[in-house]
Amino acid sequence: MRILITGGCGQIGTVLSKALQDKHGFDNVIVTDIRSSPPFECMYEQLDVTDSNKLFYLISKYHVTQLYHLAAILSAKGEANPIFTWNINMNGLLNILESAKNYQLDRVFYPSTIAVFGLLTPRIDTPQHTNLTPETVYGISKAAGENWCNYYFKKYGVDVRSLRYPGIISWDTQPGGGTTDYAVDIFHKAVEIGKYESYIDHGTRLPMMYMPDAIKATLELMEAPKESIKVRTSYNVAAMSFTPAELAAAIKQHLPDFKITYQPDFRQAIAASWPESIDDQEARKDWNWQESYDLAAMTSDIIKNLTA
Ligand code: AKB
Numbered sequence: 001m002r003i004l005i006t007g008g009c010g011q012i013g014t015v016l017s018k019a020l021q022d023k024h025g026f027d028n029v030i031v032t033d034i035r036s037s038p039p040f041e042c043m044y045e046q047l048d049v050t051d052s053n054k055l056f057y058l059i060s061k062y063h064v065t066q067l068y069h070l071a072a073i074l075s076a077k078g079e080a081n082p083i084f085t086w087n088i089n090m091n092g093l094l095n096i097l098e099s100a101k102n103y104q105l106d107r108v109f110y111p112s113t114i115a116v117f118g119l120l121t122p123r124i125d126t127p128q129h130t131n132l133t134p135e136t137v138y139g140i141s142k143a144a145g146e147n148w149c150n151y152y153f154k155k156y157g158v159d160v161r162s163l164r165y166p167g168i169i170s171w172d173t174q175p176g177g178g179t180t181d182y183a184v185d186i187f188h189k190a191v192e193i194g195k196y197e198s199y200i201d202h203g204t205r206l207p208m209m210y211m212p213d214a215i216k217a218t219l220e221l222m223e224a225p226k227e228s229i230k231v232r233t234s235y236n237v238a239a240m241s242f243t244p245a246e247l248a249a250a251i252k253q254h255l256p257d258f259k260i261t262y263q264p265d266f267r268q269a270i271a272a273s274w275p276e277s278i279d280d281q282e283a284r285k286d287w288n289w290q291e292s293y294d295l296a297a298m299t300s301d302i303i304k305n306l307t308a
Pocket of ligand 1: 074075076112113114115138165166167168177178179180181
């Protein structure tokens with residue numbers, strides 16, 4: 001198996017690349033990203049995902065059999081430049097799908113997001129199949145991307161698999177440009193300076209997942225037998241949901257002097273358009289999804305690691 005990852009130096013890409021190296025061997029994982037050099041040890045190539053020639057060249061050069069397409073511009077950052085975001089998110093994906101078709105790759109992973117949902121979607125226990133009217137260009141591109149994945153599967157037999165990630169929380173890698181980034185930043189500020197000003201209001205509940213669970217879900221989905229994958233747009237996956245106030249209370253259990261204040265900005269409206277909780281029964285039924293961390297277990301693990 002030869003794997004190529006795009007966006008491999010990002011928040012999820014960094015951790016996923018290392019997990020894939022451990023599983024499949026260092027030399028079998030080709031990490032790519034827009035930056036000129038990687039922040040960790042890996043087989044590295046610089047790649048702009050809109051450059052299809054370079055992508056096709058790398059696939060032939062390394063005899064790639066699987067692609068993990070993580071490169072994307074996220075919800076908050078994407079709003080600053082909608083057309084640029086659409087170009088990266090959409091044309092990047094189309095290049096990946098075309099290369100999977102032309103080189104007959106075994107499998108492709110495409111991350112989607114809770115940002116595909118919008119104000120017309122039921123916000124509690126959001127169903128797998130429901131209204132997708134996203135409010136951000138990131139959400140629009142991911143909703144379209146899910147449908148492209150389904151199209152390439154049905155029309156060309158490309159085995160592309162996808163998850164709708166909730167906010168992903170990590171302590172050793174930083175997110176870049178998302179609405180849920182507050183839930184990462186808060187831990188660093190709590191440990192470093194004992195206080196945090198949240199740009200999301202105290203009562204806004206969002207679905208979240210700890211990084212080890214996100215990696216587990218990704219690897220389990222990619223390893224599942226082909227016939228068990230019934231959803232070819234993107235699977236809902238859930239682990240926990242909380243508000244900034246509940247997260248602050250969980251942090252206070254470990255750092256009693258921690259203080260949180262609230263100064264909502266433009267990201268509040270994005271968060272308010274997303275679900276509070278997700279119904280992920282199909283993932284649990286089709287490929288046995290089961291999370292390992294709830295809010296308390298995640299908080300204690302992150303604070304242990306950051307204080308160490
Ligand atoms: C974001 O906030 O944009 C991402 C996401 C939920 O996809 N973390």
